[in-house]
Amino acid sequence: MVQSVYIHIPFCQQICHYCDFTKFFYNEKLADEYVEALKNEINVNVSGKNNKVKTIFIGGGTPTALTFKQLRSILETIMDKFDIENCDEYTIEANPGDFDTDKIKLLKSYGINRISLGVQVFDDKMLEEIGRLHKVKDVYTTINHLxxxxLSNISIDLIYALPNQTVENFKQTLDEAIQFDLPHYSTYALQIEPKTVFYNKFKKGKLHRPPQEDEVEMYELLRNTMRKNGIEQYEISNFAKPGYESKHNLTYWNNDYYYGFGAGAHGYLPGKRTGNIRPLPAYVKQAMEDGKPILTTDQISLKENIEEELFLGLRKLSGINRNNFEHKFGFKFDSLYSESISCLVQKGWLINDTEAIHLSDQGILFGNEVFEQFLLDDKDLNHLR
Known part of the structure; x- marks a missing residue:
């Protein structure tokens, strides 16, 4: 069963300097065409009405950059195709300052029950330096209106290890963020991605990132601050009050199936992962022609499926459940990974108990090195065939 739906809205009023998602400056005519193409893609690929899914996530870009009319048109299609009333979690991404009263009422009337706000940092100067349009005061106004x-189920995104950011700067952002007493926080270290403003600056030696030891200190500060305030870490970069963990993101980390609609969106269906066309004119043309704007389809082998199960599942602090793995694949993961698990336990990076394997506090800091230990050769699977 397909558990979740991801819908991509690629428009922004301004392009952030760190963002490598599919995004374009907002243009009303192009946005009108995109909305119609997106609706056609959904209608072609999802048969019938009121299909049951656990989560829906409208991301971007900035979905709330759309006009009231454009947003309503998409929400009507979603409501027609999916059983919104029994959907556990229905999230839309937004920027502080994007909401007026009419848009808030619109979102609520169509069943949206969770808002993900791109705050990034509580510092006006730093917001400007990373290409954000909003000010700190807009965060207060927006959360208050919501x-x-x-609409109280609000998550905010923060970024740390920003150019010229000190540990003390980040502490101030964390302290301010915690004062809102929100149910969920997502907090990521800055990644320098190709085809971004920051990448070009980095290549020219003009991007001054904090030293690695400061980045590690920021992460430790993050974890300790959340813990002290009753916000539990449940994934490498995500923290929530009990019961408010992101159900949609857990679809990804549990390696479950999901639809991906929109330019550049990715989907995961039984046996295959798909990636949509990114350029807007090409996406719109193909989506309107046949509703199949797919650029890539990758067949997922057993080897790849097992690796993804481990890489994604170990991001969760609860780790990989033994029974769930055996139920999914028909064998115990110890039969493949006993040596790797033993080595990582000896290093103090992995905890191996009766129910699951999961990263230790130290292992979280060395996540990539841990994941490498779970890569497979084809011969590793020979005795299971």
Whole structure:
């Protein structure tokens, strides 16, 4: 069963300097065409009405950059195709300052029950330096308006290890973020991605990132601050009050199936992963022609499926459950990984208990090195065939 739906809205009023997602400056005519193409893609690929899914996530870009009319048109299609009333979690991404009262009422009337706000940092100067349009005051105004209208399940995104950011700067951001007492926080170290403003600056030697030891200190500060305030870490970069973990993101980390609609969106269906066309004119043309704007389809072998199960599952602090793995694949993961597990336990990076394997506190800092230990050769699977 397909558990979740991801819908991509690629428009932004301004392009952030670190962002490598599929995104374009907002243009009303192009956005009108995109909305119609997106609706056609959904209608072609999802038969019938009121299909049951656990989560829906509208991401971007900036979905709330769309006009009231454009947003309503997409929400109507989603409501027609999916059983919104029994959907556990229905999230939309937004930027502080994007909401007026009418848009908030619109989102709530179509069943959206969770808002993910791209705050990034509580510092006006730093916000400007990373290409954000909003100010710190907009965060306060937006959260207040959302809560007034009953949209209290709010998550905010933060980024650390930003250019010229000190540990003390990040502490100030964390302290301010915690004061909102929100149910969920996603906090990521800055990644320098190709085809971004920051990447070009980095190549020219003009991007001054904090030293690695400061980045590690920021992460430790993050974990300790959240813990002290009753916000539990449940994934490498995500923290929540009990019961408010992101159900949609858990679809990814549990390696479950999901639809991906929109330019550049990725989907995961039984046996295959798909990636959509990214350029807008090409996406719109293909989506309107046949509703199949797919650029790539990768067949997932047993080897790849097992590796993905480990890489994604170990991002969760609960780790890989033994029974769940055996139920999914028909054999115990110890039969493949006993040597790797033993080595990582000896290093102090992995905890191996009766129910699951999961990263230790130290192992979280060496996640990539841990994941490498779970790569397979084809011969590793020979005795299981």
């Amino acid at each position: 809560q007034q209208y009953g």
